[in-house]
Amino acid sequence: MTEELKGNGHIESFTVDDEPTEGVVGSEEATAELCALAPVGLLAELTHRCPLQCPYCSNPVALEGAKNELTTEEWCSVMRQAGEMGILQIHLSGGEPCARKDLEDIVKAASDAGLYSNLITAAVTLSRDRLETLQKLGLDHVQISFQDVDPVGAEKIGAYPGALQKKLDVARWVTEMGMPLTINAPIHRHNIHNVPRYIDMSVELGAQRLEVAHAQYYGWAFLNRAALIPTYEETLASIEYVEAARERLKGVLTIDMVVPDYYAKRPKPCMGGWAKGFMNITPAGKALPCHAAESIPELAFDNVRDRKLLDIWMNSDAFNAFRGTDWMKEPCRSCAFKEIDFGGCRCQAMAITRDPRNTDPACALSPYHSEMVKIAKAEAAKPATEFVYRNPRNAAEVLKTKDEPLVPAE
Amino acid sequence: MTGATTSPGRLIVGRETRPKLPPYLKLRHDAGRGRWVLLAPERVLTPDQTAVAVLQLCDGEKTVEEIAATLAEEYSAPVDVITTDVLDLLQGLADKGYIKG
Numbered sequence: 001m002t003e004e005l006k007g008n009g010h011i012e013s014f015t016v017d018d019e020p021t022e023g024v025v026g027s028e029e030a031t032a033e034l035c036a037l038a039p040v041g042l043l044a045e046l047t048h049r050c051p052l053q054c055p056y057c058s059n060p061v062a063l064e065g066a067k068n069e070l071t072t073e074e075w076c077s078v079m080r081q082a083g084e085m086g087i088l089q090i091h092l093s094g095g096e097p098c099a100r101k102d103l104e105d106i107v108k109a110a111s112d113a114g115l116y117s118n119l120i121t122a123a124v125t126l127s128r129d130r131l132e133t134l135q136k137l138g139l140d141h142v143q144i145s146f147q148d149v150d151p152v153g154a155e156k157i158g159a160y161p162g163a164l165q166k167k168l169d170v171a172r173w174v175t176e177m178g179m180p181l182t183i184n185a186p187i188h189r190h191n192i193h194n195v196p197r198y199i200d201m202s203v204e205l206g207a208q209r210l211e212v213a214h215a216q217y218y219g220w221a222f223l224n225r226a227a228l229i230p231t232y233e234e235t236l237a238s239i240e241y242v243e244a245a246r247e248r249l250k251g252v253l254t255i256d257m258v259v260p261d262y263y264a265k266r267p268k269p270c271m272g273g274w275a276k277g278f279m280n281i282t283p284a285g286k287a288l289p290c291h292a293a294e295s296i297p298e299l300a301f302d303n304v305r306d307r308k309l310l311d312i313w314m315n316s317d318a319f320n321a322f323r324g325t326d327w328m329k330e331p332c333r334s335c336a337f338k339e340i341d342f343g344g345c346r347c348q349a350m351a352i353t354r355d356p357r358n359t360d361p362a363c364a365l366s367p368y369h370s371e372m373v374k375i376a377k378a379e380a381a382k383p384a385t386e387f388v389y390r391n392p393r394n395a396a397e398v399l400k401t402k403d404e405p406l407v408p409a410e
Numbered sequence: 411m412t413g414a415t416t417s418p419g420r421l422i423v424g425r426e427t428r429p430k431l432p433p434y435l436k437l438r439h440d441a442g443r444g445r446w447v448l449l450a451p452e453r454v455l456t457p458d459q460t461a462v463a464v465l466q467l468c469d470g471e472k473t474v475e476e477i478a479a480t481l482a483e484e485y486s487a488p489v490d491v492i493t494t495d496v497l498d499l500l501q502g503l504a505d506k507g508y509i510k511g
Contacts, residue, residue: 038442040454086442088454116436116449140434141451180434180451208434208507209451251420251505256452 038086038313042115043280043291044078046092046106049099052122052158053389054147056186056221056228059095060294063395068284072102074305076109078281081309083113093120095283098130104137111138118143120184123170124163131173142174143182143211149197153190159389168205175206182209187238188228189384195238199245203253210253212242214260217376218292218347220390223398226379227387232263261362262376266337267344268362274322274346279313287312289319292347296356322346322356329357331365421504421511423474425493429500429509430470437465450508464496468509474500 048063070078082090090110097103098121110117118141119134131142144167147157154164174181183205185191185198195212202210214235215221215228230238239259246255261268271278271290280288286301287309293299299318313319321327325338332343343349344360352361353368361368388394423429431437436449437457446462448455457465463484467477478496482489503509 086440088440088447088449089452114438118452140436140449143452178433180432182451251507254507 038310039277039279040087041089041091041278042078042082042087043091043093043278044075044106045280045282045291046075046094046097046100046103047283048095050095050122050390051099051124052096052147052160052163053391054158054186054220055224055387055389056188056215057390058216058219058221058291059390060292061219061223061395061398062294063390063392064283065392069100070281070283070285070304072105074285075102075106078304078309079106079109079113079115081304082110083115085310085313088116089118090115091118091120096122096125098123098126104130104133107134107139108137116140121145121170122158122160122163122167124160124166126170128170128173131170132177135177135179139179141180141182143184144171144174145184145186146198146201147186148191149194149201150191153194157190157387171205171207180209181205181207182211183207184211184213187212187214187230189230189234189380190228192230192234192238195241196245199242199249199253199255203249208254210255212238212255212257214238214258216258216260217262218295218345218351220388222351223388224385225376226382226385228384229260229262229376229380231380232377235260235263261344261348261360262373264362265364266362267341267348267360269341270345270348270360273324273342275313275319276323276342279309279319287316287318289322290347293318295347296350298356327357329359331363332359335365421509423497423500423504423509423511425473425475425497427474427500427511428470428472429468429474429477429504429511431465431468431508432510435508437462448508450506455508460495461499464499468500470510 045059047066047069048059049066079090092103092106097119100106107117117139119139120143123144146154146167147163148154151164155161171181171183183198183202185195187195198212199210217225217229221228239257242255242257249255275289278290280291281304282288285304287304288294288301294301299321301318302312302316304312325342328338328343332338344362346356348360348362349358350356352372359366361372363369388398421427434451438447438449440447446457448457448465463481464477467480474496475493478489478493481487481496482492500509
């Protein structure tokens with residue numbers, strides 16, 4: 001990943017991203033110390049309501065209805081508790097966080113609690129007035145997703161007419177107002193050829209940061225894998241382009257990249273390790289160690305309505321289930337990399353192998369690896385399938401069907 | 411692939427540069443963990459004592475030379491060594507967009 005400031009010796013740096021795939025890029029030691037008592041980052045999924053219907057959405061397939069969402073006071077209490085226990089950064093996400101009419105109250109509570117706040121938005125419903133209000137209330141950073149740099153492509157992916165122009169408008173307001181801007185570029189076979197244009201657009205908009213986020217195949221993206229996964233060759237070419245651009249744009253644009261782990265040899269250190277530095281609160285108040293954790297049926301999650309945030313972080317069964325390395329089976333248990341990648345992603349192990357204690361099949365040591373990659377490569381070689389758009393109607397359909405588990409190699 | 415973008419905005423930190431933190435970076439003492447943190451978009455940086463001392467002097471008015479002189483006096487260290495170290499540190503930060511001139 002990003003080469004950080006380690007060369008200098010005076011500063012360690014690590015990401016506190018909303019993406020479970022980012023993991024920790026700085027020194028393990030610094031992170032361990034920072035996370036000893038509390039996570040550094042908290043992802044608050046304020047709602048699952050969203051004007052867009054992107055087929056790679058990171059929300060669970062079973063979407064939460066508006067009536068179960070936490071109240072204003074409950075979210076504000078989460079912000080206060082987060083600040084008190086030592087959480088440093090808060091990511092206000094969704095769904096679309098702007099769908100909450102009380103976003104202003106929540107941003108103010110976060111700011112009062114000393115949290116560095118990040119609004120992760122699709123931006124299509126955000127007005128300039130509202131953005132100005134949020135800035136006055138203490139919002140620190142805005143991240144806007146761009147489904148494509150091409151208006152037709154953007155509209156097909158998000159199923160929202162005129163989305164691109166609206167997003168460009170909001171992005172310009174953010175930089176005009178002197179706030180830092182991150183462009184989030186979710187990458188897949190329909191827009192991977194536009195990676196260079198994403199980079200140019202980010203520079204033109206005056207963004208500080210661009211996330212080239214290759215789709216990660218869980219939840220909605222797993223359902224849509226045959227519609228989304230690019231070929232190995234396309235993936236490699238995009239990675240090489242980004243690496244060259246990083247060098248060229250030093251001091252102008254920071255580019256973070258999340259690569260598709262299907263084409264990797266080693267799994268990503270998902271979440272930087274389970275319950276090590278991050279926690280996620282769902283719209284209904286469930287506290288999760290990662291935002292896909294509900295896909296693991298054996299886990300029961302505590303709710304911020306019932307228990308204090310710090311108590312959940314320290315003592316919740318779901319947080320302790322895969323903390324550290326004691327839960328591991330072979331080949332993880334005896335692996336030299338077990339403290340580096342923590343066996344990869346528990347949710348991917350669950351989705352593909354039906355056992356969350358198995359090695360992430362993205363790891364070349366997993367007996368499921370070769371079969372998984374073979375299927376993915378075959379999907380990438382064929383014409384893309386139709387999107388299963390992320391909306392409550394499709395969620396209901398999908399939850400009725402059962403798929404067949406993958407068979408491991410001998 | 412096309413789209414070569416040039417790099418017009420890179421700050422090269424020199425002795426005459428007057429460095430400052432952009433408004434969206436927050437240098438904060440993290441009491442719970444007993445250390446300083448620099449909060450940035452989607453990043454937490456953990457500066458050591460030296461880096462904190464430098465960053466606290468980056469007010470957009472003092473030059474790198476003046477910052478180095480102040481630190482050299484404070485820590486009774488050779489100013490040349492300090493200057494090199496400060497330039498290295500600030501260039502690294504500038505390349506991440508964390509220091510402006």
